[in-house]
Structure formats: structure tokens, C-alpha cells
Amino acid sequence: MSIPALGNDASQTAKDVVRDAVSDVTVVDTVANNLGIVAALLVVLYALAFVCAIREIMSSRTAQGSIAWLLSLAFLPYVTVPLYFIFGWRSFTDYAIVQTKLGRSERARRAKELRISDEAETRDWPVLAKVSNMPFLAGNACDLLVDGDAAFRSMLDGIRAANHTVFFQFFTIADDQIGTEAADALIERAEAGVEVYVLYDEIGCKSLPHSYLNRLRQAAVHVSGFNETHRFLRMMGPMRLNYRNHRKLVVVDYEHAWVGGHNVADQYLGRSERFGHWRDTHVKVSGPVAVACAVSFSEDWLWASGKEIDLPEVTRIAKPGDEPVLVMPTGPADVLEECAIAFAEAAGRARKRLWITSPYFVPSIDIQTALFAAAMRGVDVRILLPEKADHLTVWLASHAHADVMVDRGVKVYRYQKGFLHQKVTLVDDELASIGTVNFDNRSFRINFEITLWFTHERMISKVAEMLEQDFVNARQTQPDDLDKRSYGFRVLAQGAQLLSPIL
Missing domain, CATH: 1.10.8 (Helicase, Ruva Protein; domain 3)
Structure with a gap:
């Protein structure tokens, strides 16, 4: 067959x-x-x-x-x-060694010797002072910078007027129009003999071409990535991929400092078709605070590059204003989760109002508890978040957390006039913060951040007026809004919330 x-x-x-x-x-x-x-x-x-x-x-x-x-x-x-x-794997003992080497524990005593310590404000806010390892510093002049045009104009003018030193530190720097303007200003000063230092984060600047950095180096600008001597895939020691330097800081001549939410990219000036108007806040502070910010930069620079900046011997620090300000650098090298402690303390002290603005809202249990408690004792607790999303997973998780807030009597607003990126807190008529800290686990526990705290009525009034206008341009989330969302959206939001510890 x-x-x-x-x-x-x-x-x-x-x-x-x-x-x-x-x-x-x-x-x-x-x-x-x-x-x-x-x-x-x-x-x-x-x-x-x-x-x-x-x-x-x-x-x-x-x-x-x-x-x-x-x-x-x-x-x-x-x-x-x-x-x-x-x-x-969280280990930054080497950074703690840098802090010890540069005399962090002696700064409060040194501030007293130089007569720049504001003893009254330090007594009023002891937790914030202990977290910062510094007292409130007296005699500062402060200028609130609302949105990118004002912020970059002030920073670039300051850089162009530098006489001997510029520290320039950002999480993200882009090779675009404003990035080129910044590079041109830095190069011009370096060629004029000014010592210029640029510190960037490799994750935030992953799209920045080597040609941009090489151009700076060729002009004698000192340039370093934050992990320059701490490569991610070191065979001996932890990987640092998850720990980023999120600080945005400029210091000129140890006299003027700029801190806030802006990175160096055109989108922060509202030039992005995707985001449109970019709502952000920076602040310029002239006076003793600039010296404290310079010390924070010098710690980062020594850890990142392995090279120590020769800080000048100071016998007298000018006081161009009358405002007390506290400089609070925080990060994963802290013994305790000090950034979270500071903001929980601020929330716990609120009696009339607690207004928080952040692009990302993924709070830990302790921060949630502080916000719930404030609302329960009758405080006007408001949280202003963006309507638009720039990082989808974090945005979804923010929705899940914000929904819980609304259920507990916290007022949640969504900014309508573009994208909101500012990091500002206002407590009663007593305290305000401007800095780089988002209300999420990454900023509170993982990233290197910097916050300035203000107590003078002049700055408090300016911040309150600014935020009142922001709330006018926002939509308040109503309890019945939660029921209008699709079941699929709620599932995605709750799923994203599970990733909160690393967002």
C-alpha cells in the first residue's frame, strides 16, 4: 500500500x-x-x-x-x-561623609558667629531647622518669579552680571533655544575669567547631546554629571539609577540664589504645543541664603565629581533685606526621611489654611494622615494639581490619591490654563515654601531636593496672591465627578497607585 x-x-x-x-x-x-x-x-x-x-x-x-x-x-x-x-538598595554613606567633611554639623554655630541667624524664627519652627541642620537666616531680599519669562530673565541677567563665581545646577537641561541662551551666558562668563560650574543629572539630561557639554568644557566651564564618579552599573556597590538629583539651583558670587520648579528647556517657557502655557514658580533670594545654597551645591559637586570647591573664607555676609529664609536640602543620604517630616510638620501646624500645589500627588500614609487631620480640624486644605498629564503613570496614581482626598473633605483643584509644575506650599499667614519637592514618595524619600521656607509677611502675601489667581484658573473636583469616570479609568488609576513607593 x-x-x-x-x-x-x-x-x-x-x-x-x-x-x-x-x-x-x-x-x-x-x-x-x-x-x-x-x-x-x-x-x-x-x-x-x-x-x-x-x-x-x-x-x-x-x-x-x-x-x-x-x-x-x-x-x-x-x-x-x-x-x-x-x-x-539605599546606601549613601559616601554622601554623608562628604557632608561631614564640609562641616555640616558646624553650620548653625557658624551662622551665629556671623550674626546671620534669626533666632526667633528658628525657635518658632524648630523641626524645620533641625531637618535643615541650619537656622533661619536673617537679612535676605526675596523676589517671587512667576512663570518662565520672569524666572529665566532674572537668572540669565544674574549670570551675565557675575564677577567671580557661578553655580548652575538643574535636573534637566535641553539643547534648545533657552538651553543655548544659558550655555552662551555661562561660556561668556567663563571666558571672562569667572569660575563657572555646571552640575546636571544624567537621567534628567538623557537627551542632552555630548556636543552641548563639550562646548561648555572647551570654554573652561567645570562640568559634571551627578553620577560622574558613581556609575550606575558599578560592580562594587549599589546602582544609583533610582536616585536622582532633582535640584534646580543657580548661585552667583555667593550673593544671589535662584531656586524653584523650572528646568532649562523651552517647554518651561510655554513653547510646547503639547502643554501650552507652563505654570511654574521660582524665587530669587539675595543675602545669607545664597551662601547656604552655595554650600549645598559644593556638597553635590564634591560627591559627583570627587573634586572640592575652594569656598572663600567668610568673615562678614551682607544683609540686603529684612526677610528670614531657611534653606532645606534633603535627599536619600538623610538619616531619617527628613523631607517628609518637614512637610508633615508644616501640615500639622496649619490652623486656618493649607494650600499645596504640585504637578504630582502620590503622598505616603503619613502625609495623607496629616492632610486628613488638618481637614478634620477645620483647616481650608486645598491641593492644586494639573489637569494635563506629562507622566501617565504618575498622573493616574495622582487621580487615585486625589479621589481619596475629596472623600475626606480635602478640596482638590485641577489647573486648566496649561500645565502646572510649581512646587509651592502655604500654611496660614505664617509659612510658605518654594522649591523642587513634589508631593510624592520620590521627592520625599528618594531624590535629592532643595526647598526654601519663608516666614516674612511680605513673601507670604505675594505667595497667597499668586495662588489665589491659580485657583481662579482651576476647576474644583466635586464628589460626584468620581462616579462619572469609566470603570476602566478607575482600574488603571488604582493599579498605578500600587506603584506609589517608586513613583
């Missing part, structure tokens, strides 16, 4: 089956012939998982997070070990 010939499709299928079988046999043979290597790799992997597990047990921040890491390390070590090195 003859066997019928296979059709073309059946013949091809048979060939594929044979090929796959041969491939599988090849893989098995390869493994079998290298059992020693495979066994060694498994031993190394589980040894690393064990080291990570011990470290997590000894440095646990929350029981829930630690249990999640430990289970994942036990059952999925192949995936979890590299993730833990990126997201879970």
Missing part, C-alpha cells in the same frame, strides 16, 4: 517540529555540558538574593514593602535581584 505524499503545509509543519525538537535538544545538551557553570551562576544568584534579603531586613522602612521584597527575592530571584539593586 502506498503512503500518500504530505501536502506542502503539512510538510512544512513537520519540518518545524523537527527543527524545534533539535533546538530543544541542543539547549538541553548545552546545559548538560555546562552544569558546573550553571550551578555556579545559580549559587551566585541566590547568594546575592540572600545578601539583598538581609539588607532589606536590617534597613526596613515599612513592613509591607519589606515583605514584598523578601517574597520576591525568595521566589523570583532572577528578576528581583537586579530590581532590588536599582530600586531597593
Whole structure:
């Protein structure tokens, strides 16, 4: 009896089956012939998982997070070990050494000796002062800079007028129109003999071409990435991919400092078709605060580049104004989660109003509790967030957290006139903050940030007037708005909320 010939499709299928079988046999043979290597790799992997597990047990921040890491390390070590090195391994003892070397513990005493310490404000806000390791500094002149035109005009004018020193530090720098203007100003000053330092974050500047940085270096500008001497994939030590320098700081001649939410890119001037008007806030402070900001920069520079800036010996610091201001640099090198402590303290002290503006709102349990408690004691708690999204996952998580706020009596507003990116807090008529801190876990616990705190009625009044106008340009979220969203949106928002610890 003859066997019928296979059709073309059946013949091809048979060939594929044979090929796959041969491939599988090849893989098995390869493994079998290298059992020693495979066994060694498994031993190394589980040894690393064990080291990570011990470290997590000894440095646990929350029981829930630690249990999640430990289970994942036990059952999925192949995936979890590299993730833990990126997201879970937190060690900045080397940065703490830098702070000690530059005399951080002596700054309060030094401020007293120079007679720039405001003792009354420091007594009124002891937690903020202890978090900052500095007292409130007296004698400053402050200029509130609303939106990009005012902020960049002030910063660039300040740089162009520099006589001997410029510190220029940003999370993001773009090679666009404003980025070119900034580079031109920095290069012109460097060529005139001014010492110019540029510090950038590699993650925030991932799209910045090497040609931009090389142009600065060729003009004798000192340039360093924040991880210049701390590469992400170091064989000995933790990866730093998850820890970013989010500070935005300019210091000129140790006399003037600029801090706020603007990065150096055209979109921060409202030149983006996607975002349109960009709502952001910076502040210029002249006086003793500029020296404190310069010290913060020098710490970052030493840790990033391995080179120490020769700070001048100071015997007298000018006081061009009458406003007390506190400089609060925070980051993962802090012994405690000091940024979160400071903002929780501010919320806890509120009696009449607590107004918060942030582009991202992913608060931890302790911050949520402080906000709920403020609302329950009758404080006018308002949170101003963007209507538009720039980072989808964080935006979705912000919706989930904001919905809980509305349910608890907190007023949530969505900014309508473009994109809102400012980081400003107002407490009663007593305290205001402007800086780089978003209301999320990343800013409170993971990133290097800087915040300026103000108590003078002049700045409080200006901030209140600015925020009142922002609320006019915003839409308040009503309780029934939550029910109008699709079920799919609510699922995505709740799912994004689960990622809150790393957002």
C-alpha cells in the first residue's frame, strides 16, 4: 500500500517540529555540558538574593514593602535581584561623609558667629531647622518669579552680571533655544575669567547631546554629571539609577540664589504645543541664603565629581533685606526621611489654611494622615494639581490619591490654563515654601531636593496672591465627578497607585 505524499503545509509543519525538537535538544545538551557553570551562576544568584534579603531586613522602612521584597527575592530571584539593586538598595554613606567633611554639623554655630541667624524664627519652627541642620537666616531680599519669562530673565541677567563665581545646577537641561541662551551666558562668563560650574543629572539630561557639554568644557566651564564618579552599573556597590538629583539651583558670587520648579528647556517657557502655557514658580533670594545654597551645591559637586570647591573664607555676609529664609536640602543620604517630616510638620501646624500645589500627588500614609487631620480640624486644605498629564503613570496614581482626598473633605483643584509644575506650599499667614519637592514618595524619600521656607509677611502675601489667581484658573473636583469616570479609568488609576513607593 502506498503512503500518500504530505501536502506542502503539512510538510512544512513537520519540518518545524523537527527543527524545534533539535533546538530543544541542543539547549538541553548545552546545559548538560555546562552544569558546573550553571550551578555556579545559580549559587551566585541566590547568594546575592540572600545578601539583598538581609539588607532589606536590617534597613526596613515599612513592613509591607519589606515583605514584598523578601517574597520576591525568595521566589523570583532572577528578576528581583537586579530590581532590588536599582530600586531597593539605599546606601549613601559616601554622601554623608562628604557632608561631614564640609562641616555640616558646624553650620548653625557658624551662622551665629556671623550674626546671620534669626533666632526667633528658628525657635518658632524648630523641626524645620533641625531637618535643615541650619537656622533661619536673617537679612535676605526675596523676589517671587512667576512663570518662565520672569524666572529665566532674572537668572540669565544674574549670570551675565557675575564677577567671580557661578553655580548652575538643574535636573534637566535641553539643547534648545533657552538651553543655548544659558550655555552662551555661562561660556561668556567663563571666558571672562569667572569660575563657572555646571552640575546636571544624567537621567534628567538623557537627551542632552555630548556636543552641548563639550562646548561648555572647551570654554573652561567645570562640568559634571551627578553620577560622574558613581556609575550606575558599578560592580562594587549599589546602582544609583533610582536616585536622582532633582535640584534646580543657580548661585552667583555667593550673593544671589535662584531656586524653584523650572528646568532649562523651552517647554518651561510655554513653547510646547503639547502643554501650552507652563505654570511654574521660582524665587530669587539675595543675602545669607545664597551662601547656604552655595554650600549645598559644593556638597553635590564634591560627591559627583570627587573634586572640592575652594569656598572663600567668610568673615562678614551682607544683609540686603529684612526677610528670614531657611534653606532645606534633603535627599536619600538623610538619616531619617527628613523631607517628609518637614512637610508633615508644616501640615500639622496649619490652623486656618493649607494650600499645596504640585504637578504630582502620590503622598505616603503619613502625609495623607496629616492632610486628613488638618481637614478634620477645620483647616481650608486645598491641593492644586494639573489637569494635563506629562507622566501617565504618575498622573493616574495622582487621580487615585486625589479621589481619596475629596472623600475626606480635602478640596482638590485641577489647573486648566496649561500645565502646572510649581512646587509651592502655604500654611496660614505664617509659612510658605518654594522649591523642587513634589508631593510624592520620590521627592520625599528618594531624590535629592532643595526647598526654601519663608516666614516674612511680605513673601507670604505675594505667595497667597499668586495662588489665589491659580485657583481662579482651576476647576474644583466635586464628589460626584468620581462616579462619572469609566470603570476602566478607575482600574488603571488604582493599579498605578500600587506603584506609589517608586513613583
